[in-house]
Amino acid sequence: MQLIKALILRLTFGVVSLLIISFITFVASANAKGDPAMIIAGEKATHETYLRIYHQMGLDKPIAVRYGLYLNDLAHGNLGESYQGTHEPVIDVLKRSLPMTAKIAILSIILASIVGITLGTIAAVRENRFADRTVLTLSTLGVTLPNFVLAPFLVYIFAVKMDKLPVGWESELRGPEWMYLLLPVVVLSLRPMAMLTRLTRASMVETLRQEFIRAGIAKGVPPFRLITKYALRNAILPVITTIGTTFGFLLTGSFVVERFFIIPGIGSKTIEAILANDVPVVQACVLATGAMFVLVNTIVDLALPILDPRIREAQI
Amino acid sequence: MRKKKLKDPLVWAGIIFMVFLVLLAVFGPLIPTDGKTNPVFDPAGGVHLPYGSPHAFLGSDEIGRSFLQRIAYGARISLFIGFTVQIINLTFGVFIGVVSTYAPKWIAVPIMRLTDGMFAFPDILLAILIIGIIGQGIIPVVVALSITGWPSIARLTKTQLATIKEREFVVAAKAAGAPTSYLVIKHLLPQMSGILLAVSMIDLAGTILAESTLSFLGIGVQLPTPSWGGLINNARAQLNSYPTEVIAPCLILSLTVFSLNFIGDGLRAYFDPKSSNV
Numbered sequence: 040m041q042l043i044k045a046l047i048l049r050l051t052f053g054v055v056s057l058l059i060i061s062f063i064t065f066v067a068s069a070n071a072k073g074d075p076a077m078i079i080a081g082e083k084a085t086h087e088t089y090l091r092i093y094h095q096m097g098l099d100k101p102i103a104v105r106y107g108l109y110l111n112d113l114a115h116g117n118l119g120e121s122y123q124g125t126h127e128p129v130i131d132v133l134k135r136s137l138p139m140t141a142k143i144a145i146l147s148i149i150l151a152s153i154v155g156i157t158l159g160t161i162a163a164v165r166e167n168r169f170a171d172r173t174v175l176t177l178s179t180l181g182v183t184l185p186n187f188v189l190a191p192f193l194v195y196i197f198a199v200k201m202d203k204l205p206v207g208w209e210s211e212l213r214g215p216e217w218m219y220l221l222l223p224v225v226v227l228s229l230r231p232m233a234m235l236t237r238l239t240r241a242s243m244v245e246t247l248r249q250e251f252i253r254a255g256i257a258k259g260v261p262p263f264r265l266i267t268k269y270a271l272r273n274a275i276l277p278v279i280t281t282i283g284t285t286f287g288f289l290l291t292g293s294f295v296v297e298r299f300f301i302i303p304g305i306g307s308k309t310i311e312a313i314l315a316n317d318v319p320v321v322q323a324c325v326l327a328t329g330a331m332f333v334l335v336n337t338i339v340d341l342a343l344p345i346l347d348p349r350i351r352e353a354q355i
Numbered sequence: 356m357r358k359k360k361l362k363d364p365l366v367w368a369g370i371i372f373m374v375f376l377v378l379l380a381v382f383g384p385l386i387p388t389d390g391k392t393n394p395v396f397d398p399a400g401g402v403h404l405p406y407g408s409p410h411a412f413l414g415s416d417e418i419g420r421s422f423l424q425r426i427a428y429g430a431r432i433s434l435f436i437g438f439t440v441q442i443i444n445l446t447f448g449v450f451i452g453v454v455s456t457y458a459p460k461w462i463a464v465p466i467m468r469l470t471d472g473m474f475a476f477p478d479i480l481l482a483i484l485i486i487g488i489i490g491q492g493i494i495p496v497v498v499a500l501s502i503t504g505w506p507s508i509a510r511l512t513k514t515q516l517a518t519i520k521e522r523e524f525v526v527a528a529k530a531a532g533a534p535t536s537y538l539v540i541k542h543l544l545p546q547m548s549g550i551l552l553a554v555s556m557i558d559l560a561g562t563i564l565a566e567s568t569l570s571f572l573g574i575g576v577q578l579p580t581p582s583w584g585g586l587i588n589n590a591r592a593q594l595n596s597y598p599t600e601v602i603a604p605c606l607i608l609s610l611t612v613f614s615l616n617f618i619g620d621g622l623r624a625y626f627d628p629k630s631s632n633v
Contacts, residue, residue: 187571188605287477313487321487
């Protein structure tokens with residue numbers, strides 16, 4: 040029962056966050072420069088046509104009503120049309136670019152989690168020894184170095200000097216797709232990886248000092264089993280919470296990485312739309328990215344009470 | 356009073372680098388060139404020099420502007436945006452923090468909810484949205500980064516105030532009849548100034564990084580005004596033939612971010628020895 044209550048609470052929180060994000064994007068685009076009706080109607084339209092479109096778009100209604108209409112449109116997957124080119128429906132733009140971004144983001148977070156948790160555990164077990172210091176130094180670099188600094192260095196080494204990997208995305212892929220995704224995923228995962236490493240280390244160091252670990256050693260539990268089954272299971276919870284937060288950094292990074300490697304994802308689309316002053320596309324892209332962030336955090340939040348009975352009780 | 360000294364060598368390394376950076380930003384235009392190179396707005400063509408050339412030791416860019424000077428101007432832009440945004444964030448964040456602690460509930464609660472709501476949105480995403488709405492350039496970057504930056508300061512102020520305001524000397528002053536404004540200005544804020552300074556150093560690094568990110572994406576500071584992010588973006592197509600044009604701005608940006616983080620961490624350990632940092 041408690042579990043269900045906890046889950047419902049977290050789902051509600053996720054929905055509220057989504058509403059906040061939709062509200063922010065709505066307010067922002069309602070205040071954007073340029074009159075949307077004028078842009079749709081075109082410069083040469085007569086005043087009657089303009090007024091008709093103005094009315095059709097609901098621009099004459101009060102702002103609260105317009106937000107309601109906007110939410111209704113959202114629920115029906117109607118995000119408006121692009122101002123540019125063929126006035127393509129924005130939903131199609133999202134359908135085209137979102138899967139690519141999601142794929143890269145998910146691959147990166149998986150890579151970051153696996154490597155980060157492993158390195159953090161090794162560092163904690165070898166606390167204050169050489170391995171620990173190396174991992175700590177590298178992770179400090181990883182947390183502070185921006186990914187548009189890392190990307191050119193890796194590209195220079197692997198694509199320009201060694202000529203093993205492509206420099207960026209091409210419309211006609213020459214070779215398997217993973218070769219094109221390898222560098223972007225690695226670059227994107229480095230920062231979350233460094234954060235997860237540091238956190239796993241800190242959490243593990245604390246756990247390894249506790250009494251049940253000493254009891255385990257005294258009882259003769261094999262070291263590997265002691266670390267993975269006893270210590271890591273306890274130390275992993277704050278790390279899982281952080282996976283959700285690091286996903287935010289990852290989305291930020293995906294703008295940079297997509298732009299650097301010319302990947303046709305939602306990040307490049309957003310920048311393109313901003314430069315072209317294409318408000319509906321900007322709005323939808325930000326909304327979609329924000330929704331991804333909320334979704335991942337809600338999944339993490341839902342996973343926590345399932346993994347840890349203590350949280351179930353504490354949170355109600 | 357306080358006997359402890361700032362001994363951490365990393366903090367001093369950071370401070371020395373920042374002094375160097377400020378000097379570079381201030382005196383950048385005085386860096387000697389051969390007279391033909393004009394650092395900022397020179398549409399006239401020039402020679403694309405490699406690094407180590409006699410009058411431009413980092414070389415020049417594709418229209419012959421001294422690259423070292425471009426970086427110095429970039430430092431100006433970065434520091435200007437960084438400090439402006441940080442001053443706005445500090446002022447507004449501390450104000451919101453104080454208001455949400457002392458104001459009556461019907462004001463404080465909505466403000467707190469708004470602050471929490473700001474955390475539901477990844478910072479850069481909101482900044483990108485704001486820039487998407489109001490346009491690109493230096494002022495929009497300042498506006499976007501100010502709107503996204505204050506909630507963390509507000510939250511910090513609130514948590515700090517919560518502990519300080521229960522301390523004996525504050526309670527005593529209150530019992531003696533001091534008005535709230537006097538308490539805040541004379542007793543509470545001076546107690547917090549150290550930790551606020553430390554956190555603003557780290558936030559300053561974040562702001563400079565965010566500005567560079569936006570400029571790198573092409574939606575921040577616009578060329579021909581040089582900014583480090585913009586320079587990296589501009590030079591990456593010639594990574595193969597002119598690698599220093601990517602490496603130099605990357606290096607100076609990374610060193611700036613490191614230095615500010617070292618200074619911030621050192622100051623935090625100095626002002627608040629009990630805190631541990633992960």
